[in-house]
Amino acid sequence: MAKVLEATNRQQFEDFLAKAGKNLAVVHFQAAWAPQCGQMNEVMAELAKEHAHATFVKLEAENVPEVSEKYDISSVPTFILFKGGEKVDRLDGAHAAELTKKVQGLAGSGSPQGGADGGDLNQRLKKLINAAPCMLFMKGSTQEPRCGFSRQMVALLKEHSVQFSTFDILSDEEVRQGLKAYSNWPTYPQLYVNGELVGGLDIVKELAESGELETTCPKAVTLEHRLKTIINRSPVMLFMKGNKEAARCGFSRQILEVLNTAGVDFDTFDILQDEEVRQGLKTYSNWPTYPQLYVKGELIGGLDIVKELKESGELESVLRGES
Structure with a gap:
């Protein structure tokens, strides 16, 4: 195969392993927010060109928790290498050269060892x-x-x-x-x-x-930079437990009901899906609880403050950044 496949659920993941048969399959457990994962996907794409008989798969670790738990994925990027559907090796972290070496060894191709000439x-x-x-x-x-x-x-x-x-x-x-x-x-x-x-x-x-x-040297993305990026992803950002379709706590459910009546578009971030953001944002904003509402990158507050703004008639103008 000449490209990196994407498994969005457990069944797709198992199907890709089955189709690989006895050939090598490399699975990248990744996160879209992590720049090192994007870098390693480029490495995967190059390896896919060189090893046409191997299968290369990327999988959003948080979106397929049953697979991540099975293979004890605690951080990204992590790579699990399979042959015949069985795990044969593992690599934790963005170590491009190590991944290349492992793939070359298990795929049965690449530069010969020991007897290679200088070129x-x-x-x-x-x-x-x-x-x-x-x-x-x-x-x-x-x-x-x-x-x-x-x-x-x-x-x-x-x-x-x-x-x-x-x-x-x-x-x-x-x-x-x-x-x-x-x-x-x-x-x-x-x-x-x-x-x-x-x-x-x-x-x-x-x-x-x-x-x-x-x-x-290229700099790693700090947690502070990542938090700022997420906060400014939309003019109105709500950090909550769950999402617009399914709130996971009473406070998040209540704040959604208030915001939905305001007639202003907003985006949400599920802090239950990202422990780093969940803990880091408390310190960054000096606000210990959730939900947290931000407008144009600035913290407005939690449920009580949003309710007060609603009762005073100021909520819509605050959400539009007018006050």
Whole structure:
């Protein structure tokens, strides 16, 4: 198959696995709001072109909870790899190079190991270096660095909110030795941005101290930025339990009834579907309960305030941003 399929329910997911048969199937448990998932979908699309006999599927983790729970999905992106309908491997996080390596190994194609000539190895290194906008070649992973320099590098990038993928050079001796010659850089970790070598730990430290690291590397989306984006998704945004069609608590149901009589369009966000937003918005807005109503990015309040505005006749003008 030459494209990434999308499973929107459990039956579709099971059908895609069944059609894959004994061939490899790669399932990306994703979230539309997470930029790293979008980045990894691009990686999936490229892998789909290279491995025509494999099946590549993306699945919105929160929308198909029974499948996510079955495979213990606690964060996105997460990748589960199947053969013959059985799970054979797993990858947690946006590690493009690691995913590429796993797919190449399980799909039975890709660059040969050990016996590749220099040209083949260089092509493979180029693909790994360009697997993500910011690639860190290190010992171990972000969760488990295997040396002090790698540990310091990961901590530094995280401290400066850099969005990056990693490749564990301890898992591939050919890459470990080949990259030293390819980049003319004898030690690890090595950081690449947009396919170009930035350097090792000392250089990244210097960039951080000079304030240049933020402009050199792509930044991860912070929770605050994400909250602002959601709040401003519509001129009138209601954060509630449930949605317009099915409120999941009495307070949310009551505020919907009031807003529906105001004759002003509004959008909703179900805080039960996103624990990060549910907890983060309380701190961001300094408002400990739900529902919460925002107009043009500004907090109006909860149910009691909306009721007061309705009784005073001010609600419609407030919703239109006129007062």
